[in-house]
Amino acid sequence: MQSILKLCPRSCIPLIARLKHTLPDLPYDYNALEPVISGEIMKLHHQKHHATYVNNLNAAEEKYKDAQAKNDLSTLIHLQPSLRFNGGGHINHAIFWQILCPKQGGNQPSGELSEAITRDFGSLDKMIQQLSNASVGIQGSGWGWLGLNKQENKLQIATCANQDPLQATTGLIPLFGIDVWEHAYYLQYKNVRADYVKNIFNIANWKRVEENYQKAKQN
Amino acid sequence: MLISSIITICLLICVQSQYITLPPLPYNYDALEPILSEKIMRLHHLKHHQTYTTKVNTAIESIINETTDKDLIKLMKSDINTILTNLNQIPQPYRQTLRNNGGGYINHKLFWHLMTKPTYINETIIEPQPDGILLNEINNKFQSFTKFKEQFTNNAINLFGSGWTWLMVNVSTKELAINSTANQDSLIMENKYHVPILGIDVWEHAYYLTYENRRNEYVDNWFKIINWPYVQELYMDAIGQHIDL
Numbered sequence: 001m002q003s004i005l006k007l008c009p010r011s012c013i014p015l016i017a018r019l020k021h022t023l024p025d026l027p028y029d030y031n032a033l034e035p036v037i038s039g040e041i042m043k044l045h046h047q048k049h050h051a052t053y054v055n056n057l058n059a060a061e062e063k064y065k066d067a068q069a070k071n072d073l074s075t076l077i078h079l080q081p082s083l084r085f086n087g088g089g090h091i092n093h094a095i096f097w098q099i100l101c102p103k104q105g106g107n108q109p110s111g112e113l114s115e116a117i118t119r120d121f122g123s124l125d126k127m128i129q130q131l132s133n134a135s136v137g138i139q140g141s142g143w144g145w146l147g148l149n150k151q152e153n154k155l156q157i158a159t160c161a162n163q164d165p166l167q168a169t170t171g172l173i174p175l176f177g178i179d180v181w182e183h184a185y186y187l188q189y190k191n192v193r194a195d196y197v198k199n200i201f202n203i204a205n206w207k208r209v210e211e212n213y214q215k216a217k218q219n
Numbered sequence: 220m221l222i223s224s225i226i227t228i229c230l231l232i233c234v235q236s237q238y239i240t241l242p243p244l245p246y247n248y249d250a251l252e253p254i255l256s257e258k259i260m261r262l263h264h265l266k267h268h269q270t271y272t273t274k275v276n277t278a279i280e281s282i283i284n285e286t287t288d289k290d291l292i293k294l295m296k297s298d299i300n301t302i303l304t305n306l307n308q309i310p311q312p313y314r315q316t317l318r319n320n321g322g323g324y325i326n327h328k329l330f331w332h333l334m335t336k337p338t339y340i341n342e343t344i345i346e347p348q349p350d351g352i353l354l355n356e357i358n359n360k361f362q363s364f365t366k367f368k369e370q371f372t373n374n375a376i377n378l379f380g381s382g383w384t385w386l387m388v389n390v391s392t393k394e395l396a397i398n399s400t401a402n403q404d405s406l407i408m409e410n411k412y413h414v415p416i417l418g419i420d421v422w423e424h425a426y427y428l429t430y431e432n433r434r435n436e437y438v439d440n441w442f443k444i445i446n447w448p449y450v451q452e453l454y455m456d457a458i459g460q461h462i463d464l
Contacts, residue, residue: 048432085379139319140381140402140422162380182381182423183432191266191424 020058023051024094032102036199038188046097049183053089053163060086088163092143092177099176099212101205113210120155130157131178132197141181144197146209147172148216173216176209238279239299241272242328250336254344254440259428264331267424271323271403275299278316282309299325304411322403326383330420335446349447353454360395368442371397375421375438386417388457416453417445
């Protein structure tokens with residue numbers, strides 16, 4: 001991509017540099033998170049739901065850039081909900097796939113993340129209890145998050161409605177999240193969201209959450 | 220004597236905590252096949268709707284036990300619609316609980332009646348349509364039934380997250396309008412003069428087991444099971460309603 005940009009006349013660069021968002025690959029097979037999350041759910045969730053957010057985000061951004069070029073403020077405002085839904089959906093799911101891992105590769109929080117969890121919640125179990133309660137209690141669609149409050153250097157639990165992204169909505173930096181839209185669990189768990197939330201901690205990729213924490217502290 | 224007293228007290232306790240009850244479906248669980256499967260209908264009614272019902276009863280019971288405010292107790296013993304049009308009188312956290320679960324209760328109670336078993340002609344399901352006064356009004360407001368269906372469908376497909384799309388009557392103006400509510404909010408919560416006469420549940424639980432992410436396919440198929448005679452009854456009631464001044 002860099003070499004292509006060098007060959008182009010300057011006028012082409014803005015057009016080419018308008019890179020589209022792409023659906024990231026899962027870091028494991030669709031069946032890898034069984035029995036906690038079925039292969040059927042993972043395939044639909046990734047290939048249909050996440051892919052739709054990506055496609056719709058690209059379409060909305062295209063229209064946004066056209067409207068900017070025409071100084072069409074009305075259209076820019078009209079597009080805000082779509083950018084929020086689809087942009088948030090893309091951000092959230094890109095994080096989600098990474099903070100899950102097959103049960104066999106499972107791990108526990110350690111090091112500085114573990115210390116921070118103990119400091120801010122009392123224990124890992126207490127943090128999990130709080131995050132579970134918050135996630136199960138979300139009315140309708142949304143996400144439960146463990147995030148870093150950078151100003152106060154504190155870990156906090158928060159929930160967001162629909163696909164509202166955590167950082168843009170609350171300022172917290174996302175470390176670990178649980179998708180509680182019904183599409184994330186219904187085929188397997190039906191109405192019993194609590195079982196899904198309980199089980200998801202068996203496939204949490206705490207090593208990745210620790211990396212998220214380190215990056216969040218640095219930025 | 221003692222045993223009959225104990226039985227009476229137990230019955231009173233049981234009766235007291237049932238402020239609302241789960242209404243039965245007006246048809247068998249498999250009646251709406253192949254549009255809505257028996258599996259979906261059983262889960263939707265016996266799990267989701269039942270949960271809303273139970274949580275409303277628990278909340279009302281708790282409020283009554285925890286307050287000495289006679290007006291609040293009187294409100295809690297009123298019908299569910301009165302409670303939901305007076306949510307601002309209810310203390311948190313019960314206000315949110317009643318909003319979510321009371322809304323869920325009345326939305327679903329209506330929903331079951333808005334649907335009916337599909338009609339076939341030569342093994343093909345035919346899409347029913349309204350007629351009479353309601354059809355005239357739909358044509359007045361939306362230019363045609365087709366345009367109404369298109370607008371209603373767009374609203375339902377583009378509703379982000381969980382919620383309901385409604386065809387409602389504003390009983391002050393007698394006008395039809397398409398509207399939506401998020402989560403389990405009901406129309407009467409925002410305006411007690413907004414009466415739903417048709418509505419579709421677009422929470423994923425309403426369709427996911429059959430239609431997966433294809434909400435557009437669900438909505439399109441759902442038009443084949445609308446109980447238009449019932450909708451027309453609701454419309455006639457709504458335009459005949461008096462506004463209490």
